Amino acid sequence: VPSPVGAEETALIASKYILDLKPTIKNGQIFYTIDGYNPDETAELYTKPVTVNIPKGEFRIIKTVQISPSGRRSSINKIIVKNPDLKSAVAVKPTKKGLKFNYYTGTFQQVQDLELAKPVTSGIFEGAISSEKWKTKLERYIGLKFDGYIFIPETGNYTFSTLSDDGSKLFIDNELIVDNDGIHWLNEAYGAVKLEKGFHKFNISYFDQVGGTTLNCFIQQEGKEKQEISASQLYYE
Structure with missing residues (x-):
């Protein structure tokens, strides 16, 4: 089973992320988590775009899976969204x-x-x-x-x-x-x-x-x- 559209693995910086997915199989259901746990049929069912807020200094690990009516499932994809402080450059200047x-x-x-x-x-x-x-x-x-x-x-x-x-x-x-x-x-x-x-x-x-x-x-x-x-x-x- 292919992964949903919009679930490509990546990592990014943001204070707000909109999870916008589309199924890639007929009657496929998409389940997701935002706490890093692997999703299954007991996770949240995706029905519409979801806004995920990330407080300063925190991160969220969004995982998704698509499951067919027969129970076959896609691989679990992971999106990491962080809202970190700026890392200052070091004082050294190597040549x-x-x-x-x-x-x-x-x-x-x-x-x-x-x-x-x-x-x-x-x-x-x-x-x-x-x-x-x-x-x-x-x-x-x-x-x-x-x-x-x-x-x-x-x-x-x-x-x-x-x-x-x-x-x-x-x-x-x-x-x-x-x-x-x-x-x-x-x-x-x-x-x-x-x-x-x-x-x-x-x-x-x-x-x-x-x-x-x-x-x-x-x-x-x-x-x-x-x-x-x-x-x-x-x-x-």
Whole structure:
């Protein structure tokens, strides 16, 4: 069963969000939650656009599912709406292009497992963030940590995402923005943040077991096109 129109996964900044959905199957029913719980037939039945208010400093996780008359259901889609304070740029102004990296091998179940592991190699990575350099047929049980700074060209609202197989997490100024953790097939997860122009601390952790060994990272400024985070935005000191 396909997902409803208007339920595409994303994350954004807003104080008010209007959930406006349309069924994609005949006589399909749409159920939703705004507290992060997975919806089923006992959740709220969607009948008309719903206004969700987000107080300052809070967030709402909206989840939707479409169920056919026979009981078949779509995947559960997630929309994260945050109303955060502006994150100020850091005082440092690094000039070295790239990110510091640590490379690990081992059987990891979640990103946090990397904290207990010892790096096999460390160095400086230049280029768009990717696991491609470490993708081999012989070695799939790997972990990576990237640390440095990202340059934000304009103050505004930004959506970040990681596309990974298996787990990944993205932090900005030590706050978890994108949580794509765990063992899973290729999946894209989203997070949103309000950033001041300038440099911000930037960290990504990733692991893979046997599988696709894929990691890509994206940024989208509100009102502009989504794009891969470019090497020109990444620095270290």
